[in-house]
Amino acid sequence: MEVVRTGIPGLDNLFAVGGFPKGNSILLIGGPGSGKSIFGMQYLYSGITEYDEPGIFITFEETPEKIRRNMLSFGWNLDALEKKEKLIIMDAVTYRISGDVDEETLRSGLDVDNLIANLDDAISAISAERVVIDSLSVMGLYAYDEFEKRTKLLRLSNLLSMRKVTSLVITEARSADIGIKEFPIETFMFDGVISLRLDTETQERKISIRKMRGTKHVIGSFKFSITDYGIELTP
Ligand SMILES: Nc1ncnc2c1ncn2[C@@H]1O[C@H](COP(=O)(O)OP(=O)(O)OP(=O)(O)O)[C@@H](O)[C@H]1O
Ligand SMILES: [Mg+2]
Numbered sequence: 001m002e003v004v005r006t007g008i009p010g011l012d013n014l015f016a017v018g019g020f021p022k023g024n025s026i027l028l029i030g031g032p033g034s035g036k037s038i039f040g041m042q043y044l045y046s047g048i049t050e051y052d053e054p055g056i057f058i059t060f061e062e063t064p065e066k067i068r069r070n071m072l073s074f075g076w077n078l079d080a081l082e083k084k085e086k087l088i089i090m091d092a093v094t095y096r097i098s099g100d101v102d103e104e105t106l107r108s109g110l111d112v113d114n115l116i117a118n119l120d121d122a123i124s125a126i127s128a129e130r131v132v133i134d135s136l137s138v139m140g141l142y143a144y145d146e147f148e149k150r151t152k153l154l155r156l157s158n159l160l161s162m163r164k165v166t167s168l169v170i171t172e173a174r175s176a177d178i179g180i181k182e183f184p185i186e187t188f189m190f191d192g193v194i195s196l197r198l199d200t201e202t203q204e205r206k207i208s209i210r211k212m213r214g215t216k217h218v219i220g221s222f223k224f225s226i227t228d229y230g231i232e233l234t235p
Pocket of ligand 1: 032
């Protein structure tokens, strides 16, 4: 089986095959500040710098400028990778808030149709093998109802699987107990689910793999930290 390394020190070992099965679409779920965006960018950054696998980051939350600036604090020079055409940061933020798009068009799903077309082009442009979407929760706001949201999600997930990219789709957890009591319905559409959380009692960050089609994986919560170099599991 072909495997994609996660780029997160200590994480690959938790999968029997040594990483994500290639082509999987993985939901990364966690509360605010749990490290989702950093995890996503680290997956792309190390994919490019260590494995020469180009990547695409679609942002619905922070502007590309802000992301480039924040990620510099880990020594990740995204600008350089973009210039080398190894990384594309697709800006769904300014797109969303730009004046020439009216509210009605926005809510009726312009986002996803356009997104799918743009993403398809972007994957071809740099031969991307990794895709990160940050985040589904914000994207989902621009749908009329649950049914429409799920239909859009299915179309997006079809594209991801047709193009054989290994993708991380970020979403906000609705409660601290995520994975135990409350699962969003989207969970079932993904090949894998990874959760990040901050334990408010012990002030520890924890990661767990809830599901990963195609490989055995360790069950349990593992401590991780965010250091000057990014995310790493605590040995
Ligand atoms: N340079 C750094 N060194 C250590 N920790 C950092 C550093 N930069 C950010 N952090 C930690 O990472 C957290 C933010 O991580 P990140 O942006 O990935 O979270 P998130 O889950 O995407 O949050 P949100 O839901 O708000 O988008 C900060 O709250 C902070 O605790
Ligand atoms: Mg974030």
